[in-house]
Amino acid sequence: MKLTDIFAVPTPETRIPVPYVIAEAGVNHEGSMEIARRLIDEAAEGGAQAIKFQTYKAGTLASKDSPAYWDTSKEPTKSQYELFKKHDSFWKNEFEALKKHCDATGIAFMSTPFDVESAHFLNDLMDVFKISSSDITNKPFIRILCDFGKPILLSTGAAHLHEIAEAVEWIEEKGNKLALLHCVLNYPTADEHAALGMIPALKRHFPQHAIGYSDHTLPKDMHILETATLLGARVLEKHFSHDKSLPGNDHYHAMDKNDLRHFFERLAGTLASVGDMNLRALPEEEPARRHARRSLVTARAVPAGTEISAADLTWKRPAHGISPRNYDEVIGMRARHDLDEDMVLHWSDLDCGDKA
Numbered sequence: 001m002k003l004t005d006i007f008a009v010p011t012p013e014t015r016i017p018v019p020y021v022i023a024e025a026g027v028n029h030e031g032s033m034e035i036a037r038r039l040i041d042e043a044a045e046g047g048a049q050a051i052k053f054q055t056y057k058a059g060t061l062a063s064k065d066s067p068a069y070w071d072t073s074k075e076p077t078k079s080q081y082e083l084f085k086k087h088d089s090f091w092k093n094e095f096e097a098l099k100k101h102c103d104a105t106g107i108a109f110m111s112t113p114f115d116v117e118s119a120h121f122l123n124d125l126m127d128v129f130k131i132s133s134s135d136i137t138n139k140p141f142i143r144i145l146c147d148f149g150k151p152i153l154l155s156t157g158a159a160h161l162h163e164i165a166e167a168v169e170w171i172e173e174k175g176n177k178l179a180l181l182h183c184v185l186n187y188p189t190a191d192e193h194a195a196l197g198m199i200p201a202l203k204r205h206f207p208q209h210a211i212g213y214s215d216h217t218l219p220k221d222m223h224i225l226e227t228a229t230l231l232g233a234r235v236l237e238k239h240f241s242h243d244k245s246l247p248g249n250d251h252y253h254a255m256d257k258n259d260l261r262h263f264f265e266r267l268a269g270t271l272a273s274v275g276d277m278n279l280r281a282l283p284e285e286e287p288a289r290r291h292a293r294r295s296l297v298t299a300r301a302v303p304a305g306t307e308i309s310a311a312d313l314t315w316k317r318p319a320h321g322i323s324p325r326n327y328d329e330v331i332g333m334r335a336r337h338d339l340d341e342d343m344v345l346h347w348s349d350l351d352c353g354d355k356a
């Protein structure tokens, strides 16, 4: 599947598709091109269709007085500015090189721009713009990104419905295709705070747009991403690391390539058990249809020529004879020959008699 395919207008589904997975490398390269290339390779090995980085300069993203609002024990920092400053070394040249590496590896390149300058050079490298939850109220920036004319992936973390609706309106006014990613802006998100019920809620409120999920829970057994898929997320984004034991801010809650493989494996089994969502009896149930269902059976001996009444009939397994669904038809027919008690009735045992 191509990244742009996820923006197709949702139609009633008869099969839950395998979602499009974006490995969110963010700044987990920590300024090393070697690690960035490794992240690309491992995301592809894990089965992700896209890898996403983040492109920012601390000075345009946060003022010096910008308190960190996350658990700073993982990467002690006094302010957001100080943390971003540590990770803002990659710029145009680095991302161009990483895009080439993605092309050679066969995985889509993405990076979330956090300022206008990076949006301009990233525009040459990507088919889709990602807008982070933190920019959902950033009307001027959203409009500038829309002006590139590309589909938009917008995360909805920390937003009330009216704020989501407003941002959707700005994007719709510009005419860009849009996918909305449910997101909880809390790192790591406790499973019980993942609020995955917001995925069907987004589908209900914005049926004209594709819906996905940007996940900040711990990877554990990847059941949260699986549940998100079952609830209707068709694009998934989750932090990605080559080494989850590293001390940095975004490594400890990230998935790695083994988590990703595990996710696709368990999802394949789950989706096989979901099936195609069409109501029908299955071929595997044929023996049960023939042997566990019932037939009309004589409740007592019935002499030839007798008009069949309710007292002559009962219903028992197997379903080799006349189905009890034909009960009304059988009442009033006549026995074509003597019928023993406990006989499974067939049409050849009966005449229409007065019912003809």
Ligand SMILES: C=C(OP(=O)(O)O)C(=O)O
Pocket: 053, 054, 112, 130, 131, 132, 133, 134, 155, 156, 157, 181, 183, 214, 237
């Ligand atoms: C932080 C980002 O997004 P989200 O709000 O989905 O976490 C991002 O895209 O860089």
